[in-house]
Amino acid sequence: MAAPTPEAIEQARKRVDQAKARLDALNARVAAEGRRLDTRRKIILGGLLIDAASKDKRFAGIVSELTHRISRDQDRKPFEGWTLPGEDR
Numbered sequence: 001m002a003a004p005t006p007e008a009i010e011q012a013r014k015r016v017d018q019a020k021a022r023l024d025a026l027n028a029r030v031a032a033e034g035r036r037l038d039t040r041r042k043i044i045l046g047g048l049l050i051d052a053a054s055k056d057k058r059f060a061g062i063v064s065e066l067t068h069r070i071s072r073d074q075d076r077k078p079f080e081g082w083t084l085p086g087e088d089r
Helices: 006-055 057-068 073-079
Strands: none
Touching: 006 057
8 A cells, every 4th residue: 555645644634624623513503502492491481480470479479589589780680670460469
């Protein structure tokens, strides 16, 4: 078998680099999909909790307790002045 030429070595390196780039892109898509699903679950659960809290005082107490536990200002800000639907009854 003949010794590999510098050109053949360079082509092999390019193929390896391209394969690594494809693998990195696939891993990024998998991670993005995982974050998307996690966000969707949080939104759905949050909606269910708010709905349950507007109909059941037990859940309203839980929501109240959870909102009082928020420690970061940026997370607390969206809840300033917010009340549960039906809370004014």
